Amino acid sequence: MKTRAAILAGVGEKWIVDEVELGTPGANDVIVEIKAAGLCHSEEHMASGDMVFTQDILDAMGMPEQFPLIGGHEGSGVVVEVGADVRKVKVGDHVSTSFIPSCGICRACVGGRQYLCDQGFDLMTTQAEPKHFWQGKPANTYSNLGTFAEHALVHENSLVKIEDHFPFDIAALVSCGVPTGWGSAVDRAGTQPGDVVAVIGIGGIGINAVQGAKSVGAQVIMAIDPVEFKRQKAMEFGATHTAATVEEAMPLIQELSRGRLCDRVIVTPSVLYGDILAAAMSITGKGSTCVATAVAPYAQAEVPLSLVDLTLWNKELKGSLYGSTNPRAQIPKLLSLYESGQLKLDELITHRYPLDDINSGYDDLREGLILRGVITF
Structure with missing residues (x-):
């Protein structure tokens, strides 16, 4: 099958919208129209080089070259073809994609941690028979999805069936950014009623961390971001206070918490660096939790962290993937909350773009003009 897609040819390149060819679906593969x-910052990390592996890492992980790359991992659509052994979906089903595949039978999945699925790791990293081709040569897909395309060839474990009445743009949002942000505040950080919470970085993930903190009854939600537009939006989504920097926020946090600082700090900048994490820990209170949910450059290996402060204040520092939530449970739950009016999703979409305008969408993302941009087909 031939279809149109947005391809990234290398670091620093613009997206190229061109025709690609999909191979024949394998036994567990599905073709989705x-x-x-969604325009997620993760693909921007490929364009900037932050998530580009060195050759030794590629060899160790058994991965092919990362470019050319068909982008997109946040998406939704309709199943149009299934492989012989596909059981989770059928032709005509509406689906949301999940950049974390889940098999349902490995130790992580049966232990309630689908976001750490063994097969999911294999699907995203190991080299397999090429199934996508551009200009006659093999092409990779981001997270084995490639949703910046009119059709995507994916494994059934990367799809979650949804009810047919949900709008496709809304169904795309809950495939990545919404559950990642929501889960970071609710599941990983464990925000409780009455908590003082800070969210550092108000993008597609951070804004949903704000929503998550509000949903469980946080008393104070401090949204920290240098972009005024994002601070204003944070107030619409549940923040009680805003600041441009952690330094600016510190006196108000001390006042609002009566000197105890934050019970939960969720760190969701566009790119995570050591000094950002150190600042986040500086506003984390005694016995409290800091959650890092952001992509850092692979060369970033140092954090200027006070270990005395970490231990004597009994602080927790946690990483989080996909908000530490299970896609097959979380995606339907978030759609239900949206349906009942308890979760803002329509308001997340700042602008819709046709596929041919994908570069304009990423320009807007880099300039801080959108919360979430969506490509609609």
């Missing part, structure tokens, strides 16, 4: 795809 993509209806909507």
